[in-house]
Amino acid sequence: RLEIPLPQPLQPGGTAVITMTYGLILPQMQAYSNPNEIRPQIYGYSERQLNLVDWYPFVVPYQPGEGWILHNPWFYGEHLVYDTADFDVTVTFTDGTSPQVASSGAEVASESESSRRFTLEAGRTFALSISTLFKVAQRQVGDVTVYAYYFAFYDAPGEAMLQTTVEAMQVFTEKFGPYRHKTMTAVQGDFNDGMEYSAFYFISRDYFNLYDNTPKNYLVIIAAHETAHQWWFDGVADNQALEPWLDETLCTYSERIYYETVHPDLVDWWWGYRYFEFQKAGFVDSSIYEGGGQRPYWDKTYLTGARFMEDLRQRVGDEIFFAFLKDYYTQFVGKRATAADFFRVFRENSAADISDLMAEYFQKNY
DSSP states (O other), rough: OOOOOOOOOOOTOOOOOOOOOOOOOOBBBOOSOOOSSSSSOOOOOOOSSSEEESOOOOOOEETTTTEEEEOOSSSSSOOOOOOEEEEEEEEEOSSSOOEEEEESSSOOSSTTTTTTEEEEEESSSEEEESSSOOOOOOOOEEEEEEEEEOTOOHHHHHHHHHHHHHHHHHHHHHHTTOOSEEEEEEEESSSSSOOEEEEEEEEHHHEEEEEEEEEEHHHHHHHHHHHHHHTTTSSSBTTTTTTHHHHHHHHHHHHHHHHHHOOOGHHHHHHHHOOSSSSSOTTTOOGGGSSSSSSHHHIIIIIIIHHEEEEHHHOOOOHHHHHHHHHHHHHHSSSSHHHHHHHEEEEEEEEOOOOOHHHHHHHSSS
């Protein structure tokens, strides 16, 4: 946390320019780690790639009456909260090389032959993954260019990642609302995790290794999940430390929406494969700090949350359910939403009594 006192107060609607010069000390990513014991490391480098995520200073959101929203990191889950910003990033290579650059933003003309310039409007984050070993495939979805970056000998899972991303974008655009950017980039991560950023996501190399040339595996599941974060994280943001279910529950249930639309014969398989509890998970609306460990946190925030969404859908029917999700997205796209906002929009779309579901799944009364 860095605090910069201004020479005079900044008036509403006013601007201040802060110029910072700094260096990055890049750690080597741990080759293999158990995510139940050690938080997967995305920022840094391996033998095959360099990843820059949350790598620049940014102004955290300010909430009147509460102050700056900056939570402490935790062993799992995400703790940072983002408002939208415009990004203009130039990457210059000083050693004469010209590696592949996977980026959150669209590439635009650069002033120098040794530089690459990328821009992203109204994004939450800006991520880069750089490698001399990337293979690249791309596809068009309307006016959006979708990129897939992956390593040699992973052509089949790389194509599956690209295909799933394209299909999921088409499904979620129809069900939730328009995608906000001109590019979408999916990258094979040389670490054990999947992670979303604006117009960009990583999928773990382990899911590439386990891909079996069918839609019945985690590579396809997680590709759909991370693509959904472009609606439930980049589009509609939330306080990921205190109310992580607002994006993770919706993204997990978006997997189900993807499968019912693209692979309808696999919906029952998806529930059986994806949804399981090692113990009574607890309430969906838990913060990352009361998760009780990585596995219980997943069970509550992702899986039990998806079960709640299914019960809510069954209660009101598809027409009202999808009208509600589209309305929620439309009202809060580019903004941050709370659980109270979520249920307010629901009640604007349905008069159904869901008090029993609220008592079963939630610890707070919204």
